[in-house]
Amino acid sequence: MPTIEEHCKESLLxxxxxxxxxxxxLDEFAGKHPYGMRHRKLRHHEAGIQEVIVLFGIEAGPVARQHIESDLREEGWKPNDPFPKNEKDYIRIGFF
Structure with missing residues (x-):
């Protein structure tokens, strides 16, 4: 899993x-009970990106998508695969 620092370096580039x-x-619940590393279902999807835009502005949307795609690639996701819409879809796709 990329660390916050690695995500920040990628964003800077x-x-x-x-x-x-x-x-x-995005990673606020990483390692915390009861989620552990299964925190991604909470915000690593299209609905999470929309929340990022509301909280941090429109320019943060592509940043959130890049973060999520980097994490999903570690799970075996490929750019042509469906992108999760929300928590339920994330689980349905099989990432959780």
Missing amino acids: LFGKNFARVHSW
């Missing part, structure tokens, strides 16, 4: 800023 607050928000 791709978007010109590290967007640390966005990455921290």
Whole structure:
């Protein structure tokens, strides 16, 4: 799993800023009970991206998508695969 620091470095390269607050928000529940590393179902989907836009602004949307795609690739996701819409869809696809 990419660390917050790795996500920030990637954002700096791709978007010109590290967007640390966005990455921290997306991974807020990582390692915490009862989720552990299964925290991704909470915010790593299209609905989570929309929440990021509301909280951090429109420019943060592509940053959130990049973060999520980086994490999903670790689960075997490929760019042509369906992108999860929400928590229920994330689980239905089999990432949880």
